[in-house]
Amino acid sequence: MITFDDTFRRQLHDLFVWRRDVRRFRPDPLPAGTLEGLIEIACLSPSVGLSQPWRFVIVDDKARRQAVIEDFKACNADALRSYSGERAARYASLKLAGLEEAPGHLAVFAEKATDIGHGLGRATIPETTEYSVVAAICSMWLAARAEGIGLGWVSILNPARMHDILSVPETWKFMGYLCLGYPMAEFDSPELERAGWECRRATADFITRR
Numbered sequence: 001m002i003t004f005d006d007t008f009r010r011q012l013h014d015l016f017v018w019r020r021d022v023r024r025f026r027p028d029p030l031p032a033g034t035l036e037g038l039i040e041i042a043c044l045s046p047s048v049g050l051s052q053p054w055r056f057v058i059v060d061d062k063a064r065r066q067a068v069i070e071d072f073k074a075c076n077a078d079a080l081r082s083y084s085g086e087r088a089a090r091y092a093s094l095k096l097a098g099l100e101e102a103p104g105h106l107a108v109f110a111e112k113a114t115d116i117g118h119g120l121g122r123a124t125i126p127e128t129t130e131y132s133v134v135a136a137i138c139s140m141w142l143a144a145r146a147e148g149i150g151l152g153w154v155s156i157l158n159p160a161r162m163h164d165i166l167s168v169p170e171t172w173k174f175m176g177y178l179c180l181g182y183p184m185a186e187f188d189s190p191e192l193e194r195a196g197w198e199c200r201r202a203t204a205d206f207i208t209r210r
């Protein structure tokens with residue numbers, strides 16, 4: 001039997017506190033096999049019916065990376081137009097992806113048509129497939145941070161374009177595009193909070209009793 005002691009629990013708590021969404025990366029490359037190792041950990045995550053619906057695409061090709069960057073720029077410009085006044089100025093000042101600097105690019109999809117798991121748990125709530133993939137990304141996020149590697153989740157992208165750029169099957173649903181690399185700096189608070197976009201609320205605000 002494996003048990004975890006107080007020292008581990010304290011360190012685990014620090015890991016939760018110091019995990020960040022990272023957009024500012026140092027240019028240093030990641031050691032060979034880093035992404036594969038993180039994917040290995042992600043695959044230990046829970047999944048509905050043990051369906052393991054996560055699909056990872058390591059994007060090394062320069063032209064495909066550039067196409068993703070161009071799509072981000074277009075989507076981010078559209079997003080900026082949805083704000084006005086002071087909010088728009090603030091949005092424009094945010095750095096919302098580290099696509100140009102990050103040495104590691106990883107696109108993550110959910111295989112909606114998988115037979116693995118024989119449909120268990122998915123009939124009433126089909127979105128459990130996507131939930132499972134999000135669980136895997138969160139595991140990877142923490143595992144990366146434990147290795148001193150920053151992960152930034154980019155969702156300001158057009159899912160249909162991601163399919164075209166990455167040539168993946170129709171049944172794969174785009175879940176997110178992850179930038180990975182060594183962070184420029186470490187923080188214990190979200191960048192959006194530090195930039196004055198939004199602040200974390202008290203935990204009690206999210207709890208209701210019935």
Ligand SMILES: Cc1cc2c(cc1C)N(C[C@H](O)[C@H](O)[C@H](O)COP(=O)(O)O)c1[nH]c(=O)[nH]c(=O)c1N2
Pocket residue numbers: 019020021022023095096097153154155156189190191192193
């Ligand atoms: C599903 C999803 C999608 C996105 C994000 C997160 C998640 C969960 N986040 C990161 C998000 O802004 C960040 O998690 C919060 O601001 C909290 O900061 P920390 O993750 O605690 O550093 C994010 N950040 C960003 O700069 N560009 C983006 O496109 C996205 N997209």
